[in-house]
Amino acid sequence: MKLAVVGGGSTYTPELIDGFARLRDTLPVSELVLIDPAADRLELVGGLARRIFAKQDHPGTIVTTSDLDAGVEGADAVLLQLRVGGQAARQQDETWPLECGCVGQETTGAGGLAKALRTVPVVLDIAERVRRTNPDAWIIDFTNPVGIVTRALLQAGHKAVGLCNVAIGLQRKFAALLQVTPGEVHLDHVGLNHLTWELGVRLGGPDGDNVLPKLLAEHGDAIADDLRLPRQVLDRLGVVPSYYLRYFYAHDEVVRELGTKPSRAAEVAGMERELLAMYGDPALDEKPELLAKRGGAFYSEAAVDLAASLLGNGGSPVQVVNTYNNGTLPFLADDAVIEVPARVGHGGAVPLAVPELDPLYAGLIAHVTAYEDLALEAALRGGRDRVFRALLAHPLVGQYDHADGLTDRLIAHNREHLSWA
Incomplete structure (x- = not known):
């Protein structure tokens, strides 16, 4: 079995390699190709990847290359984990929206739109080259904003x-x-x-007992602390929102907070420098503890499980993925991309039925889906007016003067990545 990772020079990659090594019975990879245009990073990451495989007696071969077409040729699955513009672009995404009083974040709000505009054309070009080289390969997208990028891939007819x-x-x-x-x-x-709620936590499977009330009663303080939301919010909702919901439920508080401390991008850039220095140590043969602070926890286990199921090699029968709605949420179009538990197999992902949603959640999902429709149109067709419309539609923007100012800033900071600008 051959797998390819586009963005293989990422500092995330050793997390992925560790998962492949530990879970080789679930996903028996014989060849793993790490693909990245940054040759210096790729050499460091590739060296550590080989040492991790060797330490855990994994028989597979690890290949590094900057040649995308050669790297994906014959691959059974291609994982996408790229960041167009690198941490420098992320730093901008997290900074200029604050000038308009809006959240600066890499996947949510105006910064998330900027990332989508930079990323969608690049990912579609990669996917088309994968299809020309190997039309049967599955594409697993971990590249943010995942929902918009996955929808672009699916609409273009890719197995994603x-x-x-x-x-x-x-x-x-x-x-x-x-x-x-x-x-x-x-x-x-x-x-x-990045806009989800845990409506239930069930033991034993989709039809098991719901223990979410017990979790909230006994561990509500700890869960609230992790989400950085007040405990009473969880008690009043009776559900556990994703930590990304803090940008919606405490927008003004977050904006004030972001204006008083270094950006997450700056923190991550510092970690990446440390990690790359560590990766260059020939004695290092396991993922360092610092990597846990970089983000992407359990990514490797989720990726192994998903790839194994798509390639018919086992894996969990039900996994949370991003795929077409196809009637699962009746208030959305079939071709909206949602994130729900799905039955995953060789033919792809089929969402399970979900509980009827309270309008409190359904309304925000519908609102953000409308924004994503406009964001994808702007990413595919370009133009200042399309960018403005997407920003005006976003619930974290929603005012014409903010949308105008953010549009000008987005284009100014991303001109080199926008073919139409």
């Missing part, structure tokens, strides 16, 4: 499924609090990528 680590992170956290194995915990996880 989107993946995020929020659900698996919560599953692991709840399992630890309940003192059960993660496999015993099933989440009623519903919404869009």
